[in-house]
Amino acid sequence: MAAKACNILITxxxxxxxxxxVKQLVAKSCSGCQIFAGCRDPDSAKSQDLRELAKKHPSLIRIVKVDTSNMQSVADCAKKVGPLLGKGGLTLLVNNAGVMPHNNMKTITAKEMQDIFSTNLLGPMMMTKEFLPYLQIAAKSSGKPGMSCSKAAVVNVSTVGASMAKAHEMFELFNVVGYRISKAGLNMMTVCNALEFKEDGxxxxxxxxxxxxxxxxGHDAAISTTESIEGMLRVMESLTEKQNGAYLDYNGQVLPF
Ligand SMILES: NC(=O)c1ccc[n+]([C@@H]2O[C@H](COP(=O)([O-])OP(=O)(O)OC[C@H]3O[C@@H](n4cnc5c(N)ncnc54)[C@H](OP(=O)(O)O)[C@@H]3O)[C@@H](O)[C@H]2O)c1
Incomplete structure (x- = not known):
């Protein structure tokens, strides 16, 4: 990803x-790279760490406002970021923004389900649609054969909890029905997109x-953000066309859909 100047957008x-x-990509970036750090509330207290990081790396990080549950906000983000990408287009889109309200079938309401879908599924879908022309530019202008995250790629941050094959074994542990359904939809979208845009590279x-x-x-989770992102970036750097449409974990293990 950092081998040449590239444009990366993370929600x-x-x-x-x-x-x-964003932190780990800064350390790996070369000159000319741009990291667009998406957040829905750039001026709030919860964005302070990002603001401080961006201040330290003004030529590398741009904070962009985007609420992925709001389709107008997604369109506005593309209008703003698109012209800043230049001839290289968008190398990498990471659809990371997500929500996981704790509800099961008895407690979930239609409104809650719609909100989960808006952020976890519609958001990544509309981000991908809006930025598709820029991803196509990146693929065309790269001059590289095959596929990679340093050419043109979309990484959808999913969860093992979306695996149908593992649904039984994970049920007692993880009965957050709205979240799991939304991420299973995200997985399906990943496969559909991989097939539809295969020829685009x-x-x-x-x-x-x-x-x-x-x-x-939560506090009791197994690993730190450092370990997770080190693994994810390692996996992302290793991806080729062989993994187009794949469902993998941060160690590169193939997960069953
Ligand atoms: N942590 C885990 O164990 C785990 C496991 C599997 C998958 N994941 C996935 O990893 C991704 C990141 O999760 P995390 O653990 O880093 O969660 P987190 O600490 O709760 O952060 C979630 C991020 O998503 C943003 N977000 C939520 N709704 C948004 C919206 N409508 N528009 C824009 N941004 C929005 C939040 O922004 P605000 O600050 O504005 O709320 C925040 O930056 C998610 O997709 C999640 O499903 C996490």
Whole structure:
């Protein structure tokens, strides 16, 4: 990813995994790279760490306002970021923003389900649609054969909890029905996109970050954001067209859909 100048956009970059990804990408970036750190509330207290990081790396990090549950906000983000990408287009889109309200079938309401879908599924879908022309530019202008995250790629941050094959074994542990359904939809979208845009040379993958200590993952989670993102970036750097449409974890293990 850092081998040549590239443009990367990450949603939900003000805290948790998104913020850690920006931090680690800064350390790996070469001159000319641009990291667009998406967050829905750039001026709020919860974006302070990102603001401080961006201040330290003004030529590298740009904070962009985007609420992925709001389709107008997604369109506005593309209008703002698109012209800043230049001839290289968008190399990498990381659809990371996500929510996981704790509800089961008895407690969930239609409104809650719609909100979960808006952020976890519609958001990544509309981000991908809006930025598709720029991903196509990146793929065309790269001059590289095959597929990779340093050519043109979309990484959808998924969860092992979306696996139908593992649904039985994970049920008692993880009965957050709305979240799991939304991420299963995200997985399906990843596969559909991989097939639809194969000829464009754009790589699509669904990545499970592990069970990570963040606000979403909780204090008792198994690994730190550092370990998760180190693994995810290692996996992302290794991806080729062979993994187009794949569902992998942060160690590169293939997960069953
Ligand atoms: N942590 C885990 O164990 C784990 C496991 C599997 C998958 N994941 C996935 O990893 C991703 C990141 O999770 P995390 O653990 O880093 O969670 P987190 O610490 O709760 O952070 C979530 C991020 O998403 C942002 N976000 C939520 N709704 C948004 C919206 N409508 N528009 C824009 N940004 C929005 C949040 O922004 P605000 O600050 O504005 O709320 C925040 O930056 C999620 O997709 C999650 O499903 C996490």
């Amino acid at each position: 939900g970059a003000n805290r948790g995994l998104g913020l850690e990804m 754009i790589l699509f993958v669904a990545l499970h970050p592990g069970w990570v200590r963040t606000d979403l993952g």
